[in-house]
Amino acid sequence: MKRLLQRIALAVTSGTCVAAHAAQGEVKVPSPTVSVSRQLVEQKAAFLQRVFSDSPAARRIDAGNNAEARKYLASAQENYRNAVLSIKNNDMAGADKQLNEATWLIGKARQLVPDPLARNVEHRVRYAQMLDSVESLRISYQRQLQRARPQPPGVDANDALLAKVAQLVDGAKGHAEAGRVVQANKSLAEAERTLMVGLGRVLGSKTIEYAQRFETLAEEYAYELERNRSYADLIPIALDGFKPGGEAVREAQRFLDANRGLREQAQRHAAAKDHRSALTALRGGTAQLQSALAAAGLRVPQDPKPE
Numbered sequence: 001m002k003r004l005l006q007r008i009a010l011a012v013t014s015g016t017c018v019a020a021h022a023a024q025g026e027v028k029v030p031s032p033t034v035s036v037s038r039q040l041v042e043q044k045a046a047f048l049q050r051v052f053s054d055s056p057a058a059r060r061i062d063a064g065n066n067a068e069a070r071k072y073l074a075s076a077q078e079n080y081r082n083a084v085l086s087i088k089n090n091d092m093a094g095a096d097k098q099l100n101e102a103t104w105l106i107g108k109a110r111q112l113v114p115d116p117l118a119r120n121v122e123h124r125v126r127y128a129q130m131l132d133s134v135e136s137l138r139i140s141y142q143r144q145l146q147r148a149r150p151q152p153p154g155v156d157a158n159d160a161l162l163a164k165v166a167q168l169v170d171g172a173k174g175h176a177e178a179g180r181v182v183q184a185n186k187s188l189a190e191a192e193r194t195l196m197v198g199l200g201r202v203l204g205s206k207t208i209e210y211a212q213r214f215e216t217l218a219e220e221y222a223y224e225l226e227r228n229r230s231y232a233d234l235i236p237i238a239l240d241g242f243k244p245g246g247e248a249v250r251e252a253q254r255f256l257d258a259n260r261g262l263r264e265q266a267q268r269h270a271a272a273k274d275h276r277s278a279l280t281a282l283r284g285g286t287a288q289l290q291s292a293l294a295a296a297g298l299r300v301p302q303d304p305k306p307e
Helices: 002-023 038-054 056-063 067-088 092-112 116-148 160-177 181-203 217-242 246-271 275-296
Strands: none
Touching (some): 038 056, 038 067, 067 092, 116 181, 160 181
16 A cells, blocks of 8 residues: 555656646657758759859849948858758758748848849839929919919919929939939928928918908818818828828828818718808818828918817
């Protein structure tokens, strides 16, 4: 009986020790290994060999002065050499791991030393996009400026902001024609920001006397609808130009969604010829857009709250 109790105690103690070691990670259940074909591994190795020996990217990195990129490339080459040894030793899993690591390291190095031709194409595309954006903003600014400060037909407003923008755009075009696309984009970015600020200021101007300007509520509604759309057009440009954080972007989107609902409500009122209610809803939407611009980083004058 005594021996039986001793055996039971020994069994319990042994089980407890095994469980404790397992909890501490000392006893591991072997994980299933994924077999990698020799053919696939050798194809990866051959590809990387070509990258190292005859790749414009590798030559560009090796000849460049980016120390971090060259470090990544050297590490990738070391991983490749280790993979070749693993293949000779018939360790396909080890070789595959080394080759994958080498591929990742080459990718990191290429990011640090991008292809000048590809980068130039990106700058050219950006230039065309910004030129269109500036022109669109300029037209919108002129339209709103004409409402705030009416000019006779055929007479342009003598506006310092427009003169500055014209100078920046001319400079940008000159840079682009000379191949200095980066400088051109910097000039266009300044023109874009100048117009955003100016347009926001004009849209929020308190100088418009509604009683004198609009004979009917329908006319006033049409003006406010255009004003709302101008604010809405500004928001994606402001988000792209000021690049706020993720929370600010989400906040701006919430304001945009609120405006969309109020604008649709205003359009329903207008369709029913209830322009007074339409104006109330639409101005509420415009206030949401002003808040969205503030979230994006562009401060504009806020409309006075209705009394």
